[in-house]
Amino acid sequence: QVQLIESGGGLVRAGGSLRLSCAASGRTFSSYAMGWFRQSPGKEREFVAAISWGGGSTYYADSVKGRFTISRDNAKNTVYLQMNSLKPEDTALYYCAASGTTWNIPVLVPKEYDYWGQGTQVTVSS
Numbered sequence: 001q002v003q004l005i006e007s008g009g010g011l012v013r014a015g016g017s018l019r020l021s022c023a024a025s026g027r028t029f030s031s032y033a034m035g036w037f038r039q040s041p042g043k044e045r046e047f048v049a050a051i052s053w054g055g056g057s058t059y060y061a062d063s064v065k066g067r068f069t070i071s072r073d074n075a076k077n078t079v080y081l082q083m084n085s086l087k088p089e090d091t092a093l094y095y096c097a098a099s100g101t102t103w104n105i106p107v108l109v110p111k112e113y114d115y116w117g118q119g120t121q122v123t124v125s126s
Helices: none
Strands: 004-007 010-013 019-026 033-039 046-051 056-059 069-074 080-081 090-101 120-125
Touching: 004 090, 019 033, 019 090, 019 120, 033 069, 033 080, 046 069, 046 080, 056 069, 080 090
Parallel strands: 010 120
Antiparallel strands: 004 019, 019 080, 033 046, 033 090, 046 056, 069 080, 090 120
C-alpha cells in the first residue's frame, strides 16, 4: 500500500512558477514509476508528466514540454513537478500517482497507475 500526499499548489499569475511535491509512504517508493495528471472542471483527467522508477527517463505532455520538469528523490520518497511560465490553461487540480510497473520506463496511461493522491489545486490568473 502506498499513500500519496500532494502539496505546493496555489494561486499564481501567468508567467509565474510553482513547485508541486508528492510525498509517498512506504519503503518501496523507489520501485514505483511516478506520474502527474491534472483535471479541470468539465474535462477528463489528462496526463502531464511521468518519470521511471529509476529516475533516468521522463516524458511530458506536449502542452507542458519545455515548461514543466518532473523529478524524484528516492531518499526522500518524494516526486516533484516544477512548473514554470504558467498559463491560465494550466489551472487544474493536479494529482500524483504511483505505478507498480516492472518496466523502468515512464508510464503514460492512467489505468496503469495503482495509487493516487487527493490532488492539489493550481490556479493561474491572467
